[in-house]
Amino acid sequence: MKATDTNDFFNSLNAGVFSQQIGRALSDVAAGVVDHSKVGEVTIKLKIKQIGQSNQVAISHTLDFVEPTKRGKRREDTTLDTPLYVTAQGLTLFQTDPTAQLFTRDEAPVKAREV
Structure with missing residues (x-):
């Protein structure tokens, strides 16, 4: 199994929203x-x-941060779940390439009409 692409992994969590939340918190x-x-x-x-x-x-991902303020601190945490597949490519959102051709011409369930 290949190592999981961490950029793709974090962008897959909660449809990319988790990655944006991390950036905002940082x-x-x-x-x-x-x-x-x-x-x-x-x-x-x-x-x-x-x-x-x-x-x-199921990946349960939690972002918890403490931001210092003038007279104290501001704290926020969020937790959500995202399902991912364990594949030879590591953790991925799709089990197979969603843009790949489903059938070859020979495997097509409906044959083309000959004119």
Whole structure:
């Protein structure tokens, strides 16, 4: 099995929204750290469990961050699940290439009419 492409993996979680949330959290926390000279924190937690007896897994992804403010801190956390397939290409959103041809001409269920 190949190593999972981490860019593709994070962009697959919650249809790319999780990746955007990470970017926003990193920017906000870093700005709070610089503006208020306090420590901030961003935590990404992934839990993986098998779905039934299939080659699918449910990825429970949590983003938790603490942004320093002038008089304290702002904290937020979100948790959602995304199903992914375990394939020879690593963890992927689709089991096979969704753009691949489903049938060859010889395997087509309906034969073309001869004119």
